Amino acid sequence: MAKVDIIRNNLIDKIMLIRNEDFLFALDKLISTGPFAKELVGLIEEQEMMLQMSEDDILQDRTIPESSLKAKTEEWLKNHKG
Numbered sequence: 612m613a614k615v616d617i618i619r620n621n622l623i624d625k626i627m628l629i630r631n632e633d634f635l636f637a638l639d640k641l642i643s644t645g646p647f648a649k650e651l652v653g654l655i656e657e658q659e660m661m662l663q664m665s666e667d668d669i670l671q672d673r674t675i676p677e678s679s680l681k682a683k684t685e686e687w688l689k690n691h692k693g
Contacts, residue, residue: 616655 629635654662668674675683 619652 626635626638629638
């Protein structure tokens with residue numbers, strides 16, 4: 612995987628953990644108005660595979676409500692704290 616892909620994926624992981632709406636709004640504005648905002652970035656093979664797997668899950672009705680996912684995540688986190 613190229614270095615830029617690793618950096619991008621690490622940023623995505625960090626952004627997914629942010630709960631502060633004001634911070635996310637400011638980050639969105641920064642990214643949307645930057646000189647690179649119009650630059651198209653292709654997906655890497657792993658990203659295309661993940662999207663295909665997600666589509667398959669939806670078509671096969673292998674989904675759960677967000678509220679259930681949140682509850683399961685909170686339960687898992689509670690049981691796996693170090």
